[in-house]
Amino acid sequence: MRDLLLIFGAALAGALAVGGLGAAALRLLSGRTIMAHIWVLIAVTVGSVTAGVVVIAQAMFLSPHDLQVVLITVAAGAVVSVAVSWLFGRRLAAAAMWAAQARERERRLEKGRRDLVAWVSHDLRTPLAGLRAMAEALEDKVVHDPATVADYHRRIRVETDRMTQLVDDLFELSRINAGALRLSPSTVPLGDVVSDAVAATTPIADxxxxxxxxxESRWPAVLASEPELTRVVANLLLNAVRYTPEDGTVWVSGGNDRDGAWLAVADTCGGIPEADLPRVFDVAFRGERARTPRPVDGPVGGLGLAIVRGLVEAHGGRVDVHNIPNGCRFVVHLPAPGSR
Structure with missing residues (x-):
């Protein structure tokens, strides 16, 4: 029993020495990547076992040959243990990174939902207050002259159309996020879609x-669902008009490249801060106050570009934005017919 206690004590001493070094290393590595901590834990575990075996082997007065055999056996076991631990450590680090990214993504989504509720509440509260005031004025006959009554009716219709558009945008965005969007892709002439969208946006721009x-270019054909593609182009044009100051210019162009077809909408909005470029397609994002959209008729709520990204990605394409001199440029890449 006494020999067993001595063996245990000697092995424990060797393991504690290695463990102490590992604890010091972990303290020094605080703030480093999880893989660095896993490497230290692997080294401490394997090193503790190895140190205990070596200490006991030395204390047992083995012959040089037997001691060499023991050390070689321990070294081989240590190599295998390190290799297996490294493999599982990488998987654990990847899982931890994925979990951290998932938490960050969930945090951004939750913030986006809160922002969306705040923006929609604001965008609904203001027109609803105006509608109620005008309705009460008409009901109480506060206004009598036909011109004012007609103006009230027109403003009620405009605000109702705007709120209807907002509800439609919310419904479209919910379909995209829920994966319930069903496309009917066909070969669509991009020039025809652009022409219709420009014609619809021209009165607002004027x-x-x-x-x-x-x-003036040779517009390509794209593989897309025409109603959704029309909405993409219309939202991009309306966004450009919304942020471009008076007497500005909005350019629409398109063409083919090695990846398929592309469509670009450029404006003279003054540019987007570099820090905001990755966020312009987020739900309810409107940027800094200097880029607050001008009061034009059309969708509100900061949903237009989020819908653009969702619809483009549903087509298997992508949308990017970058700054140009005195403005910014949105580029949509879509698959050409026969690319699938």
């Missing part, structure tokens, strides 16, 4: 003296 310029 009220603010903004020029819509369509490039």
């Amino acid at each position: 009220t603010r003296r903004i020029r819509l310029v369509t490039a």
Whole structure:
């Protein structure tokens, strides 16, 4: 029994020495990656066992040959243990990184949901208050002259249309996020879609003296669902008009490249801060106060670009944005017919 206690004590001493070094290393590595901590834990575990065996082997007065055999056996076991531990450590680190990314993604989504509720509440509360005031004025006959009554009716219709558009945007975004969007792709002439969207946006642009310029180019055909593609182009044009100051210009161009077809909408909005570029497609993101959209008719709520990204990605494409001199440029990449 006494020999067993001595063996245990000697092995424990060797393991504690290695463990103490490992604890010091972990303290020095605080703030490093999880893989660095896993490497230290692997080294401490394997080193403790190895140190205990070596200490006991030395204390047992083995012959040089037997001691060499023991050390070689321990070294081989240590190599295998390190290799297996490294493999599982990498998997554990990857799982931990994935979990951290998932938590960060969930945090961003939750913040996006809160921002969306705040923006939608604001965008609904203001027109609803105006509608109620005008309705009460008409009901109480506070206004009598036909011109004012007609103006109230027109403003009620405009605000109702705007809120209807907001509800439609929310429904579209919910379909995209829920994966319930069903596309019917076909070969669509991109030039026809752009022409229709420009014609629909021109009256809004004219009220603010903004020029819509369509490039004279050979427009490609794309593989897309025409209603959703029309909405993509319309939202990009309306976003450009919304942020471009009066007497500005919005350019629309398109073409083919090795990845398929592309469509670009450029404006003279003054540019987007570099820190905001990755976030412009987030739900309810409107950027800094200097880029607050001008009051034009059309969708509200900061959902237009989020819908653009969702619809483009549903088509298997992508949308990017970058700054150009005195403005910014949105580029949509879509698959060409026969690319699938």
